[in-house]
Amino acid sequence: MSEPTTTEVCRRLVGRTAVITGAGSGIGLATARRFAAEGANVVVADIDEGSGKAAAEEVGGIFVKVDVTDPEQVEALFKTAYDTYGSVDIAFNNAGISPPDDDSILTTGLDAWRRVQDVNLTSVYLCCKAVLPYMQRQGRGSIINTASFVAKMGAATSQISYTASKGGVLAMTRELGVQFAREGIRVNALCPGPVNTPLLRELFAKDPERAARRLVHIPVGRFAEPTEIAAAVAFLASDDSSFMTASEFLVDGGIGGAYVTPQ
Numbered sequence: 001m002s003e004p005t006t007t008e009v010c011r012r013l014v015g016r017t018a019v020i021t022g023a024g025s026g027i028g029l030a031t032a033r034r035f036a037a038e039g040a041n042v043v044v045a046d047i048d049e050g051s052g053k054a055a056a057e058e059v060g061g062i063f064v065k066v067d068v069t070d071p072e073q074v075e076a077l078f079k080t081a082y083d084t085y086g087s088v089d090i091a092f093n094n095a096g097i098s099p100p101d102d103d104s105i106l107t108t109g110l111d112a113w114r115r116v117q118d119v120n121l122t123s124v125y126l127c128c129k130a131v132l133p134y135m136q137r138q139g140r141g142s143i144i145n146t147a148s149f150v151a152k153m154g155a156a157t158s159q160i161s162y163t164a165s166k167g168g169v170l171a172m173t174r175e176l177g178v179q180f181a182r183e184g185i186r187v188n189a190l191c192p193g194p195v196n197t198p199l200l201r202e203l204f205a206k207d208p209e210r211a212a213r214r215l216v217h218i219p220v221g222r223f224a225e226p227t228e229i230a231a232a233v234a235f236l237a238s239d240d241s242s243f244m245t246a247s248e249f250l251v252d253g254g255i256g257g258a259y260v261t262p263q
């Protein structure tokens with residue numbers, strides 16, 4: 001299966017302004033590249049200044065340092081996007097964490113639980129709340145919130161707060177998609193399967209047995225590349241998905257449909 005190269009992609013996002021949180025790395029970075037290749041103005045938002053600045057420079061966009069758990073910083077992020085480019089057409093609310101101290105419910109403490117809820121769920125609430133008024137004024141917009149396939153399926157290799165946070169992202173996305181549908185604003189959740197990114201590599205380097213236990217459940221037999229997830233985000237961001245809202249878009253290599261997988 002070949003991945004699209006930037007020379008092959010279409011230009012569906014010309015003139016659109018896209019804010020991407022967590023754009024310094026992984027899925028966010030691949031999406032920043034894809035959005036730029038499709039013609040969008042890209043606002044790279046990340047807590048990590050080094051990777052964020054590098055990403056913005058690479059895609060010809062701007063960098064805004066933001067902690068997505070901070071309401072004022074999130075407000076300022078979307079204001080900067082609007083002030084710089086004159087519209088905010090796409091919000092890819094993607095920043096998230098998956099720390100090792102978020103594990104079985106029996107061993108996960110309240111601090112780890114709260115930290116993961118803040119970064120993965122409260123951040124999506126803050127970003128949607130901040131961007132919706134711009135989109136309402138424009139009468140159009142596409143919001144994509146990153147959930148995960150783990151919001152749909154149970155795992156014996158638990159990350160209890162992570163899973164619960166992503167379930168919250170799905171429910172919130174569905175509700176917003178329904179509420180704002182007649183205002184030209186679409187809100188969809190993206191549910192990636194396991195992706196070959198630093199977040200997952202770090203987790204699995206610490207526990208190869210856990211990695212092997214997961215890999216066996218993926219019909220295609222490998223993790224996704226970030227570019228494959230970015231292609232799905234670009235579809236949700238573009239008018240090609242104009243009749244999709246309030247959906248849970250699974251991009252999971254067949255995990256969600258599998259019972260017994262090929263050897």
Ligand SMILES: NC(=O)c1ccc[n+]([C@@H]2O[C@H](COP(=O)([O-])OP(=O)(O)OC[C@H]3O[C@@H](n4cnc5c(N)ncnc54)[C@H](O)[C@@H]3O)[C@@H](O)[C@H]2O)c1
Pocket residue numbers: 021022023024025026027028045046047048051066067068069094095096097098119146147148149191192193194195196197198199200
């Ligand atoms: N990697 C996977 O297998 C996988 C699978 C399903 C869903 N996801 C989800 O996809 C999203 C992106 O994951 P990734 O694998 O690309 O991760 P990543 O670690 O490669 O990138 C995450 C980025 O978010 C930034 N970030 C972290 N905390 C932040 C904060 N408080 N404020 C602003 N930025 C912050 C980091 O600096 C980093 O650049 C996450 O929501 C994750 O839960 C990942």
